[in-house]
Amino acid sequence: MKTDPTNSLFSSYPQKTELFDEVFEKDGSTKAIYEKLLCLYGEHSIMDYVNLNNKAKSSFFNQGITFQVYDKEKTQEKIFPFDLFPRIIDTDEWDIIESGAIQRSRALNLFLQDIYHDKKIIKDKVVPLELLSSSANYLHQMMDVNPPGGIYNHISGTDIIKHSDGNYYVLEDNIRCPSGVSYVICNRTALKRALFGVFNHYNAYTVTDYAENLLQILESVKPHGVDNPNCVVITPGMFNSAYYEHSYLAKAMGVELVEGRDLFVENNFVYMKTINGPEKVDVIYRRIDDAFLDPLEFRPDSTLGVPGLFAAYQKGNVCLANAPGTGVADDKAVYTYMPDIIKYYLGEDPILNNVHTYHCSRPNELKYVLENVDKLVVKPVDEAGGYGISIGNKLSKAEIKQVQEQVKKEPRKYVAQSILSLSVHPTYIDEKESFEQRHIDLRTFTLLGKDSEFVLRGGLTRVALQEGNLIVNSSQGGGSKDTWVLKKDE
Structure with a gap:
């Protein structure tokens, strides 16, 4: 159906037809999966929506759903921006996303096991030794350490985009400490409070089962000889950008939230101080x-950790999730080898394709990148949160030259990707009091346990709130949407 011009929420929606809009066809008609939702939202005026949006923001503020943004001059605590118009993913598309996320998590776990033990993938010349030895996150302390349950990446965050060709691609894998899952759950709660009626018309999977599944995964990798494991969440403290998430997950799992000063090690066992x-x-x-x-x-200057913790881990007396040293698989240079890693360990082709990526440590690829910075996204291999990214077609000539100098100085530190046209989604823009197209991506959350695996059926849809911006991270001014994955009977 065509968008109803009397629908005040979307009647002035400015649609750029060259972009892949997930809600509207190029002729302005509504995609079938969203027709019912647009009718339901159309029952509200712009002022109704403004009021609902303000209530949602107040709810986030009152619950302390905030994050810290750091820059050179100051640190700010901000409410996590949230858009009340949800993203919908149908069953068939989700099956591809979920199976692809599990495939990558399995392959990465086998990769980590191998590179800290036999290094077969190195000996078979699939991945070069230099790639690992030059990674700041490859820990020699983890050599021959066997984590309880054989799991390294208990929690993985896979960042996925939908391109203008309608296919899904993986932008990067996040294995160290992937964050954002608490916002997935809080987004759902906020939307239900503001517009509960819409849920009566769609049969979407719950996202509130994440903490239950996370606790089961953690308990499954308990040390040998332990029957009823005592689990805790350790945080750097309340000034950390993701502290809300740390406290939320501890509470939802029913376990203690601790800081390093709350723990101590004795005889290679870890203990918590209690009254x-x-x-x-x-x-x-x-x-x-x-x-x-x-x-x-x-x-040695760290006051956040626990003296003796790693020795207890090496002895197998405590499990750390995720395992130390998993950051080597986070390395965006390692990402360039993911299709080979999947094929090597699983004997399968990737279900989700990589974005074509150039690694600047390869001379021919470095040459191409330096000559085409204006057509590429240049990323540091070891940063997170959208920091350090340069989008070539947004740069001045002086900025392009600066990027070229940085890359030439430390080629190993950079990769470059083609500038893809991320899909867009109608997003409410506060200052304009209207909906506009904004680019989005999706972070999925995959859990691996000793004998089980789980993918949260929803994930975090992140939104670049600035018009034309391709960086969706909250630290770069991005927001998020609730993500509905429909059940098969829908």
């Missing part, structure tokens, strides 16, 4: 970077 005396800890879901985990093993 009733020491309490043994078996599994730690860590939200602290490797370097700060244990001042006796890594950074």
Whole structure:
């Protein structure tokens, strides 16, 4: 059907037909999966929507759903921007996304196991040794360490985009401490409170089962000889950008949220200080970077970690999720080898394709990147949160030259990707009090346990709130949407 011009929410929706709009066809008609939703939203005026949007923001503020943004001059705490118009993914598309996310998580776990033990993939010349040895996140301390349950990447975040060709592509894998899942759950809660009636018309999977599944995964990788594992979440503290998530997940799982000062190690076992005396800890879901985990093993100036923690981990007396050293698989240079890694360990072709990526440590690819910065997205291999990214067609000549100099100085540190046209979605823009097209991506959350796996059926749809912007990270001014994955009977 065509968009109803009397629908005040979308009557002035400016549609650029060269972009892949997930809600509207190029002729302005509504895609079938969204027809019912647009009718339901059309029952509200712009002022109704403004009021609902303000209530949602107040709800986020009152619950403390915020994040920290850091820059050179100051640190700001902001409400996580949230758009009340949800994204819908049908069953068939979700099956591809879910199976692709599981495939990558399995392959990455086998890759991590191999590179810290036999290094067969290196000996078979599939991945070069230099790639690993030059990665800051490849930890020699993890050599021959066997994590409980054989799992390294218990929690994986896979960033996926839908291109203008209608296909899904993986932008990157996040294995160290993927964040954002608490916002998935809070987005659903906020939308239900504001527009509960819309859920009566769609049969979408719940997202509130994540904490239950995370706890099961953590308990499945308990140390040998432990029957009822005691799990905790360790946080750097309340000034961390993702502290809300740390506290939310601990509460939702019914486990303690601790800081390094709350734990101590004795005889290679980890204990938590309580008013009733020491309490043994078996599994730690860590939200602290490797370097700060244990001042006796890594950074000696760290006050965030626990002295002796890594020795207890090496002995198999405590499980750390994710395992130390998983950041080597986060490396965007390793990402360029993912199709080969999947084929090598699983004997399968990738279900989700990579975005074509140039690694600047390869001389011929470096030459191409330097000559075509204006047509590429240049990324540091070890940054997160959208920091350090340069989008070539948005740069001045001086900025292009600066990027070229940075890449030439440290080629190993950079990769480059083609500038893809991320799909767009109608998004409410506060200052304009109207809906406009904005680019989106999707972060999926995959859990691997000793004998089980789980993908959250929803994920975090992130939105670049600035017109034309392709960087969706909250730290770069992005927001998010609730993501509905429809059940098969829909």
